Amino acid sequence: MKLYAYLLMAYLSLKESLTYWKDYLSFVIFSVFRLVLQLSAWYALYSSVDFAPVMGRSYETMITYYLVVQIVGDVTSANGIARALEQRMSSGEIATDMLRPAAPRGILIARSWGEKFYFFIPTMVIFAGAALVVGGIQLPASPGVFAAFVLSLCLGYLINLTFELVMATFAFWFVEVNTLRWFVSFFTALSGTAVPLWLLPPWLQAICRALPFQAAAYVPMQIYLGGTNSAEILSAFGTQVLWIIGLFLLQEWLWQRGKRRIVVLGG
Amino acid sequence: MIEVENLCKDYLVKGAKEGVFSRGKQKKRAVSDISFTVHPGELVGYIGPNGAGKSTTIKMLTGILLPDGGTVRVDGLDPFRQRKQNCRNMGVLFGQRSQLWWHLRLDDTYRLLKHLYEIPDQQYKARLSTLREILDLDEFWGQPVRQLSLGQRMRGELAAALLHSPSYLYLDEPTVGMDVLVKERIRELLGEINRRDGVTILLTTHDLEDVERLCSRVMVINHGNLLYDGTMAELRHRCPADSSVSIDIDGEAFLPDSLRNVKREGNRVSFSFSRHMGEGELLAKVISQNHVRDISITEPPIEEVVRDLYEGGEKS
Numbered sequence: 001m002k003l004y005a006y007l008l009m010a011y012l013s014l015k016e017s018l019t020y021w022k023d024y025l026s027f028v029i030f031s032v033f034r035l036v037l038q039l040s041a042w043y044a045l046y047s048s049v050d051f052a053p054v055m056g057r058s059y060e061t062m063i064t065y066y067l068v069v070q071i072v073g074d075v076t077s078a079n080g081i082a083r084a085l086e087q088r089m090s091s092g093e094i095a096t097d098m099l100r101p102a103a104p105r106g107i108l109i110a111r112s113w114g115e116k117f118y119f120f121i122p123t124m125v126i127f128a129g130a131a132l133v134v135g136g137i138q139l140p141a142s143p144g145v146f147a148a149f150v151l152s153l154c155l156g157y158l159i160n161l162t163f164e165l166v167m168a169t170f171a172f173w174f175v176e177v178n179t180l181r182w183f184v185s186f187f188t189a190l191s192g193t194a195v196p197l198w199l200l201p202p203w204l205q206a207i208c209r210a211l212p213f214q215a216a217a218y219v220p221m222q223i224y225l226g227g228t229n230s231a232e233i234l235s236a237f238g239t240q241v242l243w244i245i246g247l248f249l250l251q252e253w254l255w256q257r258g259k260r261r262i263v264v265l266g267g
Numbered sequence: 268m269i270e271v272e273n274l275c276k277d278y279l280v281k282g283a284k285e286g287v288f289s290r291g292k293q294k295k296r297a298v299s300d301i302s303f304t305v306h307p308g309e310l311v312g313y314i315g316p317n318g319a320g321k322s323t324t325i326k327m328l329t330g331i332l333l334p335d336g337g338t339v340r341v342d343g344l345d346p347f348r349q350r351k352q353n354c355r356n357m358g359v360l361f362g363q364r365s366q367l368w369w370h371l372r373l374d375d376t377y378r379l380l381k382h383l384y385e386i387p388d389q390q391y392k393a394r395l396s397t398l399r400e401i402l403d404l405d406e407f408w409g410q411p412v413r414q415l416s417l418g419q420r421m422r423g424e425l426a427a428a429l430l431h432s433p434s435y436l437y438l439d440e441p442t443v444g445m446d447v448l449v450k451e452r453i454r455e456l457l458g459e460i461n462r463r464d465g466v467t468i469l470l471t472t473h474d475l476e477d478v479e480r481l482c483s484r485v486m487v488i489n490h491g492n493l494l495y496d497g498t499m500a501e502l503r504h505r506c507p508a509d510s511s512v513s514i515d516i517d518g519e520a521f522l523p524d525s526l527r528n529v530k531r532e533g534n535r536v537s538f539s540f541s542r543h544m545g546e547g548e549l550l551a552k553v554i555s556q557n558h559v560r561d562i563s564i565t566e567p568p569i570e571e572v573v574r575d576l577y578e579g580g581e582k583s
Contacts, residue, residue, distance in 0.1 A: 005382035012368055012375055019370040019411075096366045098331045100383050101354040260333045 005102065006110040013114025028122050035130055038066060055198050061225060064137040065196050067130055069221050073193040074116070074123050076156035076216040081112050082168040086177045094262065105165065105255070141226045148233050149224045155240040156216035162247035163212060169251055172258030187211060192218030212243040268342060269305040269328065269435070269469070274298055275336035276323050276491075297323045299491035300337070305469060307434070310461045312478035312499070313471045315488040321471040324488070325439050328469070329359050341435065355384060358428030358466075362440035365420065366427055367412045373404060373423050376412075377430055384431035391430075398426040402456065418449035425456065429466075436460070438470045442477055454480050475566060487576060494576050508567035508575050509539040512550065515561040523552055540564070 046052075046059040054062070085108055088094040097104045131137050140146040167184065171177045190197075190204075191213035197205055208214045219236045222228050228236070276298040298320040305311055315321050326332040327339055330346030330353050339346055346353045360366075367376045381391045399405055402422040407415055415423065421441065428436060438457070442450045458481055460466050472478060478485050479499050487495040487502065495502055509527075514536050522529060526549065528539040540546055554562070 002382075002385070005379065008379050008382055012371060012379060015375070016368055016370045092364060095326065095331050095361070096364060098350065099329060099354060099357075099359045099366070101351040102383055262332060 002102075006106055009107065009110040010113035010117070013111040014117050015114075017115060017118040024122050027119065028126065031123070031126050035070075035126065039063065039130070039134065042066065057196075057198065060138055062196075063134055065221055065225065067127060067134070067137055068224060069193055069196075069217055070123065071127055072153060072156070072217050072220050072224075073191075074120055075153050076160050076220070077116070078109075078112065078157065078161040078164040080115055081108050081161075081164045082171065082177050082181050084108055084111065085168040086171040089171050089262070098262075104259075108168070109161070138225070140224055145223065145226055149220055152215075152220040152223050152233075152237065152240065155237065155244065156220055158244045159212050159240060159247065160216050162244055162251055165251040166247055166254060169254035169258045172254075172261045188213050190214065191216050192221060196221070212247070215240045215243060268307060268340075269303075269467070270340040271304070271324075271328070271337070272302050272339075273337035274301045274324070274327060274334055274339060276320075276327060276332060277335050296491050298327070298334075298488075301488070301491075301493045302337075303486060303493065303496060305467060307467050308461070308465045309484060310457070310468045310482050311470065312482035312485040313469055313488065314473070314475070314478060314485060315471075316473075319488045320491040321488060322439055325359075325437050325469070325471060329357060329437055330354065355431065356433050357435040357437060358431070358433040359437045360421075360424050360428045360439065360441050362421070362438075362443040365412070365424065367420070367423055369413050370411055372409060372411055373426070374408070376423075376427055380427060380430050386431055390432075394430060394432060395426075398429060401459065402426050417444055418446075418452070421445070421449075421453060422456075425453075429460065432464070434465075434467060436466050436468045438468065438472075440472055441470065442472060442474055450474070450477070457481060489576075502576075505576065508571040509541050510567055511537060511565045512540045513537040513563050513565075514553065514557070514559055517558040517560050521556045523549060525549060526553070534560075 042059070042062050045054065046062065051059050053059075057065075085094070088097065088108075094104065097107050100107070140149055167177065167181055170180060174180070190208045190211060192208075197208050197214060197218050200208070208218070215236070219240070223233055223236070275296065277294045278297050280293050280295045301320075301324065313321055313324070323332065327334050328341065328346055330350040333347045341353055342356065344353045367373065368379075377395060380386075386394070399408070402425060404422060404426060407419050407423075412420060412423065425441075441457070442453055445453065454477060457468060457470070461468050461481075470477065470482065482499060484497065485495070485499050485502055486493060495505075515534050516536055517534070520531070520536055522536065522538075526538045528537075530537045540550060553559075
């Protein structure tokens with residue numbers, strides 16, 4: 001019953017975003033432009049070696065990685081929750097959230113789902129268009145692999161979500177969280193959405209492995225492309241779950257301390 | 268029953284720079300040692316100038332802010348620690364903050380509230396149709412909230428606050444920015460809600476008229492201190508502040524010598540007037556002896572009432 005209320009909230013948030021559907025235009029133009037640039041770069045690289053594998057990956061794998069990781073990045077992203085809390089704290093809208101018999105974090109998450117779907121619609125269209133243009137992409141080797149991929153996406157989302165909530169709680173102590181968020185977004189670029197981690201020098205790969213972010217994009221992609229066996233998949237899941245538990249406890253602790261500091265001035 | 272005992276709330280304010288690096292933080296007391304009790308079915312006005320601590324009190328009663336000292340109990344519940352439980356039985360309206368979905372129609376917000384408060388279908392339908400009727404929502408039912416006028420939106424906000432049939436209604440400046448007619452309408456509605464459903468209402472406002480028209484009881488707060496708790500008539504009686512009268516007169520003006528603070532500007536004459544000093548007859552004299560084209564009487568502003576009360580409190 002309560003879950004339905006949150007789903008309805010996500011739906012209303014999507015509906016409200018759609019008032020400004022003209023945003024789509026600039027978003028689509030920007031996305032297509034970026035896609036064309038990236039694909040041309042990979043094409044140039046591979047054509048220079050007569051489409052032989054680079055770092056052990058074929059041209060088709062590379063293109064598949066690049067296209068699918070756009071979707072993966074969108075699905076697992078929890079961006080915007082910290083910004084939303086910061087805005088609601090400084091505008092005082094947090095007060096109206098706290099008047100409801102609902103969890104303020106639940107409200108933030110539900111609203112972010114609306115925004116997520118808002119951008120997911122054009123992303124899917126662009127993805128399908130691009131896949132057609134490049135002549136199809138590789139599919140997962142078996143339904144089992146696909147199921148593991150989907151599961152790792154869910155875990156990846158939870159990692160990003162709990163991490164974002166940790167960032168969000170800083171809004172209780174600092175007025176501006178977005179600066180911090182920008183700084184951290186540098187690390188999230190190391191998740192594998194910008195470039196596949198196999199192209200990075202070993203020392204940078206080691207750093208990426210020590211951070212939680214790769215588990216939200218690179219790990220699902222590796223499962224999708226089939227470069228991993230079941231033991232590796234299970235151990236990847238284990239690591240993801242550990243990150244989720246750790247980050248969840250941290251954000252819970254910070255939230256309980258932070259909410260006492262809520263100050264809503266004026267009005 | 269709302270029980271408030273020795274309630275305190277401090278804010279940290281960044282002070283002036285003291286040294287090169289250190290920056291002093293000062294504690295500012297927003298609410299200081301306030302105690303009061305509101306019984307079920309009461310309609311209480313809570314007044315005071317800007318920054319007096321009204322909203323801060325409301326925010327502690329509604330569980331948004333954690334008190335720094337003292338206790339708040341609403342029907343035995345601690346609003347901050349038992350927030351969700353307390354929420355179910357209260358409706359809140361902030362005059363300066365909307366709780367409606369800005370780009371959507373009213374019924375979208377209401378449908379969400381139905382599920383958030385888990386209102387059963389039948390009860391929801393009955394309640395909604397009652398509210399639509401008494402708040403007259405039908406004329407703008409299909410419009411997105413952003414296109415509503417302030418008065419229309421406030422009616423929509425009231426419906427949102429009352430949809431789950433709460434026993435307590437907290438109103439933080441519900442008539443702010445409204446014209447006289449709309450204010451009057453909102454007042455009527457609040458009175459009706461209080462009488463019909465026995466909803467306990469706590470109302471903060473700058474507008475003394477709101478309180479005079481609606482509230483049997485008024486509490487005055489300034490600098491975080493509760494200065495007065497009693498009837499409105501008693502408050503007026505205690506307050507010696509002057510009203511100001513302004514009269515447009517045709518032809519030459521005949522004015523009694525005992526008028527105070529007389530100012531003339533062309534045909535317009537203005538002077539101070541106080542009911543408490545038996546000046547009613549004086550005013551009648553001015554009106555009967557002159558050809559009066561227009562007259563306006565301005566009640567002392569709330570700041571003045573409160574200031575008088577405050578200064579009086581310090582003297583005694």
